[in-house]
Amino acid sequence: MEKILVGLKRVVDYNVRVQVKSDGSGVETDGVKMSINPFDEIALEEALRIKERGEASEVIVLSIGTADSQQQLRTGLAMGADRAILVQTDESADPLTAARIFKAIIERENVDLVILGKQAIDDDNSQTGQMLAAVWGRPQATFASAVSFDGNTARVTREVDIGLETIEIDLPAVITVDLRLNEPRYVKLPDIMKAKKKPLDQIPFADLGVEAAPRTKEIKFEPPESRQRGIMVEDVAGLVTALKDKGLV
Amino acid sequence: MSKVLVIAEHNGAALNPSTAKCVACAKQVEGAEIDVVVFAASASAVAAEAAQISGVGRVLTVEREENDPAIAALLAPQIAALASSYSHVFGPSTAFGKDVMPRVAALLGVNQISDIMSVEGPQRFKRPIYAGNAIVTVEAPADSVVVATVRTASYPAADGGNSATIENTNIDAELPTHTRFIEVQTGQSDRPDLQAAAKVVSGGRALGSEEKFALIYKLADKLGAAIGSSRAAVDAGYVPPETQVGQTGQIIAPDLYIAIGISGAIQHITGIKDAGTIVAINKDEEAPIFEVSDIGLVGDLFSIVPELTDALD
Numbered sequence: 001m002e003k004i005l006v007g008l009k010r011v012v013d014y015n016v017r018v019q020v021k022s023d024g025s026g027v028e029t030d031g032v033k034m035s036i037n038p039f040d041e042i043a044l045e046e047a048l049r050i051k052e053r054g055e056a057s058e059v060i061v062l063s064i065g066t067a068d069s070q071q072q073l074r075t076g077l078a079m080g081a082d083r084a085i086l087v088q089t090d091e092s093a094d095p096l097t098a099a100r101i102f103k104a105i106i107e108r109e110n111v112d113l114v115i116l117g118k119q120a121i122d123d124d125n126s127q128t129g130q131m132l133a134a135v136w137g138r139p140q141a142t143f144a145s146a147v148s149f150d151g152n153t154a155r156v157t158r159e160v161d162i163g164l165e166t167i168e169i170d171l172p173a174v175i176t177v178d179l180r181l182n183e184p185r186y187v188k189l190p191d192i193m194k195a196k197k198k199p200l201d202q203i204p205f206a207d208l209g210v211e212a213a214p215r216t217k218e219i220k221f222e223p224p225e226s227r228q229r230g231i232m233v234e235d236v237a238g239l240v241t242a243l244k245d246k247g248l249v
Numbered sequence: 250m251s252k253v254l255v256i257a258e259h260n261g262a263a264l265n266p267s268t269a270k271c272v273a274c275a276k277q278v279e280g281a282e283i284d285v286v287v288f289a290a291s292a293s294a295v296a297a298e299a300a301q302i303s304g305v306g307r308v309l310t311v312e313r314e315e316n317d318p319a320i321a322a323l324l325a326p327q328i329a330a331l332a333s334s335y336s337h338v339f340g341p342s343t344a345f346g347k348d349v350m351p352r353v354a355a356l357l358g359v360n361q362i363s364d365i366m367s368v369e370g371p372q373r374f375k376r377p378i379y380a381g382n383a384i385v386t387v388e389a390p391a392d393s394v395v396v397a398t399v400r401t402a403s404y405p406a407a408d409g410g411n412s413a414t415i416e417n418t419n420i421d422a423e424l425p426t427h428t429r430f431i432e433v434q435t436g437q438s439d440r441p442d443l444q445a446a447a448k449v450v451s452g453g454r455a456l457g458s459e460e461k462f463a464l465i466y467k468l469a470d471k472l473g474a475a476i477g478s479s480r481a482a483v484d485a486g487y488v489p490p491e492t493q494v495g496q497t498g499q500i501i502a503p504d505l506y507i508a509i510g511i512s513g514a515i516q517h518i519t520g521i522k523d524a525g526t527i528v529a530i531n532k533d534e535e536a537p538i539f540e541v542s543d544i545g546l547v548g549d550l551f552s553i554v555p556e557l558t559d560a561l562d
């Protein structure tokens with residue numbers, strides 16, 4: 001195959017314990033560490049390995065968001081992507097609009113394979129890959145934990161609730177990746193320097209000719225109900241008694 | 250007037266409990282008429298089960314060879330074709346539902362509402378974001394169909410005892426051939442299913458090896474419990490991936506959850522917030538898992554777990 005397109009979403013780093021703003025208007029993101037969505041790093045790693053095996057010739061990374069997402073795209077370039085595209089919007093796009101944007105870029109670039117994360121860890125939506133496959137009219141292989149190619153078909157092992165499912169899909173197609181697919185490489189300093197010279201195209205959303213999807217309104221944000229810290233027991237006998245008291249054993 | 254279509258999850262022979270949980274959520278949509286649809290090669294056994302769920306008005310069956318086993322790319326156009334007579338289309342937030350429902354939503358030109366935890370109005374719902382660190386109330390656009398997944402851990406299954414009518418339906422949707430099922434490998438066990446189990450015993454990185462994980466199995470067998478795990482335990486190969494509990498694994502709500510040698514990262518905690526009683530066994534008294542535990546025991550699991558297993562005779 002020729003081109004692989006990978007989505008890189010800029011999200012609050014997974015180590016941050018996110019706080020809801022006191023007025024309920026959103027979550028606190030000021031001064032919070034931002035990173036590439038962890039699943040998207042896995043997606044990019046897979047794309048790079050496919051290219052390194054000689055099964056693809058170019059890896060393009062795409063982010064949809066504000067100009068700040070350039071940071072994550074530069075990291076992607078430093079990992080080894082060949083080119084980056086930023087579709088500039090004021091805020092992050094909803095999944096269906098994101099899917100339509102991906103499709104517009106696919107048509108411009110003649111992409112053979114799209115690899116996305118199985119979910120973005122901010123909104124935990126887990127929709128974009130499936131929606132892209134639908135609007136593109138192509139196969140989807142979600143939650144992938146192993147991927148291999150034979151000419152124009154891919155074999156994908158998927159993590160499902162009862163175990164591992166294997167399906168075969170014809171390219172072009174969309175794959176969304178799960179945690180076990182690979183372990184992303186670390187970025188080395190010289191690669192960061194080299195990445196500065198790689199192309200990063202910026203396209204305003206309005207120039208793409210994509211219609212935004214009807215938006216789901218976010219009415220209010222609140223912290224979750226928290227669980228109370230319970231009792232500590234001294235030993236196994238204490239534990240068994242406590243479980244018996246609750247009628248659990 | 251709301252009409253909810255619930256997509257049945259099944260394995261060809263039996264209905265998955267996630268379906269009755271989706272119905273429980275659908276019942277929160279005021280005054281809703283609820284239909285369940287079963288896509289299968291031969292649907293009668295599954296449909297008969299679905300017809301017993303209280304609150305269900307009709308069970309529709311769509312029988313086609315291509316529906317066995319279910320593949321999202323094939324189901325989605327059939328569901329989308331049915332959707333025109335409904336105000337809501339619900340599926341479970343299991344691997345099955347997460348795979349197919351967004352594809353349906355996109356075909357219908359709407360975003361999906363993922364992981365409904367409560368219904369606040371016909372278009373208004375609560376859902377968790379940021380690994381459950383925030384709950385957002387969202388509103389789907391007026392006058393458009395609501396396509397959603399139901400966070401199964403938030404809903405007890407709707408009762409049985411009903412006898413809804415069963416109707417066979419034909420849908421002529423052209424189905425793609427670009428996606429083919431090859432096989433499914435399941436870690437066959439006679440242990441209770443993680444989603445459905447009343448008790449779950451879960452082990453973490455501290456177990457140290459696949460062999461030592463036997464300690465967890467022994468305790469689970471004593472309790473009649475399902476096996477759970479942390480991501481670290483799965484990544485290290487001690488247990489299969491379908492046992493992973495958490496933000497990116499299974500979200501569960503057993504009566505009893507015992508976390509052994511698990512630190513309690515936010516991504517793990519989000520999977521067990523709805524458990525009845527959480528027990529933690531960890532040698533580090535500062536481990537965050539204790540902040541959410543009802544009963545905590547500090548100590549070395551390698552002595553505590555065998556002792557506990559013996560004490561439960």
Ligand SMILES: Cc1cc2nc3c(=O)[nH]c(=O)nc-3n(C[C@H](O)[C@H](O)[C@H](O)COP(=O)(O)OP(=O)(O)OC[C@H]3O[C@@H](n4cnc5c(N)ncnc54)[C@H](O)[C@@H]3O)c2cc1C
Nearest residue numbers: 453454455479480481495496497498510511512517532550
């Ligand atoms: C995108 C993303 C998604 C993730 N999704 C999930 C998810 O769905 N589920 C999940 O679980 N994690 C998930 N994680 C990983 C999560 O952040 C943690 O890394 C993971 O949960 C840690 O697993 P653990 O508690 O087993 O290991 P550790 O954090 O290493 O904890 C081991 C614990 O064992 C204790 N211990 C050690 N020896 C003993 C002993 N002899 N006796 C008693 N206690 C002992 C230690 O004190 C420690 O608390 C995700 C991470 C990312 C980035």
Ligand SMILES: Nc1ncnc2c1ncn2[C@@H]1O[C@H](COP(=O)(O)O)[C@@H](O)[C@H]1O
Nearest residue numbers: 007008064116117119120125126127128
């Ligand atoms: N704004 C975005 N920019 C780049 N990729 C995105 C964006 N939104 C979603 N994606 C991709 O789609 C995946 C699933 O996102 P979601 O459907 O929001 O959970 C992510 O892991 C990304 O690969």
